[in-house]
Structure formats: C-alpha cells, structure tokens
Amino acid sequence: MGTVILTLLVIGEIIFLLWSFKAGSIKRREKYIWKIVFAVLLTLLLIAGILEGVSRYGAILLVLLFQACIGLLAEYRDKGKSYGKGKRIALFLGNITVYFLALVPAFFFPQYKPLPVTGGHTVENAEYTYVDENRIETFSDIGENRSVTVKFWYPAETGTYPLVVFSHGAFGVIDSNNSTYTELASHGYVVASIGHPYHAMFVTDVNGKTTYASKKFIEQIYDMNSDETPDKKETDYLKTDYLKTREWMKVRTEDMNFVLDTILNKADAANEAPFSLIDGDKIGLFGHSLGGATSVQVGRERKDIDAVIDLEGTMLGEYIGIENGREIYNQEPYPIPLLDMNSKAVHALALEVPGDGYVNFYMGERALDYREVIFDNAGHLNFTDLPLVSPPLAGLLGVGTVDARECIENVNYVVLTFFNYYLKGEGTLAIEEEY
Numbered sequence: 001m002g003t004v005i006l007t008l009l010v011i012g013e014i015i016f017l018l019w020s021f022k023a024g025s026i027k028r029r030e031k032y033i034w035k036i037v038f039a040v041l042l043t044l045l046l047i048a049g050i051l052e053g054v055s056r057y058g059a060i061l062l063v064l065l066f067q068a069c070i071g072l073l074a075e076y077r078d079k080g081k082s083y084g085k086g087k088r089i090a091l092f093l094g095n096i097t098v099y100f101l102a103l104v105p106a107f108f109f110p111q112y113k114p115l116p117v118t119g120g121h122t123v124e125n126a127e128y129t130y131v132d133e134n135r136i137e138t139f140s141d142i143g144e145n146r147s148v149t150v151k152f153w154y155p156a157e158t159g160t161y162p163l164v165v166f167s168h169g170a171f172g173v174i175d176s177n178n179s180t181y182t183e184l185a186s187h188g189y190v191v192a193s194i195g196h197p198y199h200a201m202f203v204t205d206v207n208g209k210t211t212y213a214s215k216k217f218i219e220q221i222y223d224m225n226s227d228e229t230p231d232k233k234e235t236d237y238l239k240t241d242y243l244k245t246r247e248w249m250k251v252r253t254e255d256m257n258f259v260l261d262t263i264l265n266k267a268d269a270a271n272e273a274p275f276s277l278i279d280g281d282k283i284g285l286f287g288h289s290l291g292g293a294t295s296v297q298v299g300r301e302r303k304d305i306d307a308v309i310d311l312e313g314t315m316l317g318e319y320i321g322i323e324n325g326r327e328i329y330n331q332e333p334y335p336i337p338l339l340d341m342n343s344k345a346v347h348a349l350a351l352e353v354p355g356d357g358y359v360n361f362y363m364g365e366r367a368l369d370y371r372e373v374i375f376d377n378a379g380h381l382n383f384t385d386l387p388l389v390s391p392p393l394a395g396l397l398g399v400g401t402v403d404a405r406e407c408i409e410n411v412n413y414v415v416l417t418f419f420n421y422y423l424k425g426e427g428t429l430a431i432e433e434e435y
Contacts, residue, residue, distance in 0.1 A: 001051060002106025005060065009038070009099045017092045021085065032071030039064040052111050059102040067095070109390050115179040115409060119186030121155035126274055128152075129205040132258045138251070139198040139214050148255050149174065149195040149205045150263075153185040154274040162282035162423040163263065166193040167256055169289030169313070169384075170221050171201045171213055176288060176384045183412045184419065190274050194259050196252060199290070220244050238322045245316045252294040253317070256285070257302070264304075282306055282423045286415065288383050289313045299336055307337045307422035309415055310360070311383040312346060318363045326355050334367035337422050341414065343378040343400060344434070373414055374434045377402040383411055410435045 045051040174195035181191040195203035198214040267278040285295035292313025299308035321328040350358035364370035379400035387394040387404035420426040
C-alpha cells in the first residue's frame, strides 16, 4: 500500500506541476485542498481497516496536513506572488522526497495477512517486567538491578496447559516468532517470550522504557562474524571467541532461569491467568539462534525441562573449553528430547567443520533423544516472522529463496508436533527430515 500511496502522490504532484506551467501560476489553493482531501481519505481508510497501522501511515498524514496548512497560510501571505519554473521543479522534487521518507515505515513494514491458527483456543496476551534483585545490570554503570520483560500468549479458556519459554536471537525482538507463539497457544500452551535487554534490538518494558542493543554486544557479534582473520595465533583467537560466548551465555541463561523460576513461583500461588493456567510439570524451551543455544544449555542444566527446540542456533553451551587449538565439547549425553532445526545451507557448512565436527552434530550423536530437521532454500531469518513482517529488512539480514509464508508455516507445524508429542503425549512424531 505504501507504493500505491506514493504513486498517487507523485501523479498528483506531476499534474499540479504541469498545470502550473500551463496556467502560469502555482495553483496553491487547489493543491492544499487536494492534500486535505487525500489526508481525509487516508484517515477514512485507516478507520475502515483497509489501511492498517497508524505507525505505517501516520507520518504521511502529518506531512499532508502540515503542507496543507502551510499552503493555506502562504495563500494569504504571498497573495499574487508567483514562482519561476526552476523553483517549482525544486518544490516538486522536495515534496516527492518528503513523501518517500514519510512512507519508509510502510515500505519496510508493509501490511501482511497474519498466519491463521489451527487450534481451537482463543488466544490472549499479557506482559510483565520483572526485576532480578540478585543481579546487577552489567550493561549499565549506575548499579541498577537487571530487569527482564516477558510477554505471554495463552488460551482464554480455563484449564491447565504446558509452559513453553522462548528466547530470541541476537538483535531479535520479543515478538520475533509471534505466529509460532500464537499457534502454540491456540492448541493449549502458555507461551512466554523473553526480551533480553541489550541483546535485543529493542525491549520496551511495561513502564514504557525502551532499551536498545548494546554497542559492545553489536561490535562483538560483528567481529566474530567478520571474514577478516585476526593477526594472532588460532588458539588465542578461539579463546577470545570462547570468552565472548561465555559472557553472552551467562547473561542469557541467567535471564531464562530467572524467568522460569519467577513464572513457576507465581503459578504455585496465583489465581489469575496466565499463571493459574500453567502445568509446572510440563515445560518446553525453544529459541532462535543465540536463543536456541540458550534453550539448549538451560535444558541440560535444569531438571524440570521436558523438551527443547533449537531454531538454527550453534549450541554454544556445549563448548567447555579450548585446548591445543581445538574446541572441547561436552561429552555428557544430552538428557532430554532435543530437536535441531537448520537450513540446508547451514547443514552443508556444518558438515565441513574439521576436528570433532560441528558441535550440534557431535552432541546429537551422544544425546539420548536427538533429531535434526532441514529446511531447503531457507535463510537464517526464515525461522522467524521477520520475512513476513518486513521483507526488505529480512532480505538485508539473511533469507533464502524459499516462500517465506510456507517456510514459517512448516516451522510452526514442526514445533507444535514436537511439543505435542513430548509435553502432552499426543499424536506421533510425524515430522519429515527435510522441508
């Protein structure tokens, strides 16, 4: 819709420009009337729900109304004043530029049809921010305690449901897999998504405070993924990366453990949803990328977790050290059911890892219950909703040639099937090895 709106505005500006050349006047009155009419039309379309999201179209509305007011004032202030062709063309180009900038939110976050849920439960939401009194915020120098925001998706109907906790990837957001959360909740799950402050692109707490990704964390991720080879011994390089990932995983796993403990404590005492709906004896974890690694590590360390899903995350918690230029992996069998979901491209690269091989596969060979599902033509962000929410942004960050909608539908189906089997004892593991 953003492209349609911009096209109509450009056509209008061209018509007025040509009209002004022919008539020898700027046609200011007709132009500000046209802008008011256009703004009213956009407002009516927003009210009717044809245009969705004031955040997408609010800026262009303000621009049109502002320009209309300026035109009205200029009509009385500069009555009879005319502009040369050069200035008219400059105004035309300036207006087109302003329209384009005002419509950037609509271009980057176009309207899309949300995935329909397949479950029978009506889904409700709740959001809370919890302060961990036992931890000081290491990303801040003011001595505050770390706070973590959690958003819930849960059935509206009274009952008892398994708890599933999600952790987003580096620079992800709390809603990164909204379609997955909603699908699970519609089938009778309480889903809690954690917003990790300073690791998320942004997290807004219940008081309206927004925390953005840490500059240090951004630089660390960039350095680790850079193609440039550091001028140092390989062993030193591996140790540096190992220490970085230990630091990340400490923050992440402490967040997840804190959230789990808080939720379960509330579930024991609360009489209101979502906490009163939780069956604390049936718990699953899943996450994307760094969030997947977090889920795997917490699933290994806790005794109350029943199943874990890793959405294309290197299992960093399985590294236990560096020795003689090699990473040392945990040799203890992974104790609970674990599903590893990867793109075919990542799977192929992982097969080329020297030494003991890719950590996920090394661990999978020794796990009590491990399986991998491969997604053909997928990219890293195809395991999230971003390709639906913002195709341009997802394209910049990494998607495959797969149909984005079909891919996330398959991801959601696999997640639901896996958790149904292990958390509810329902159905069979009717999961293909490749999608």
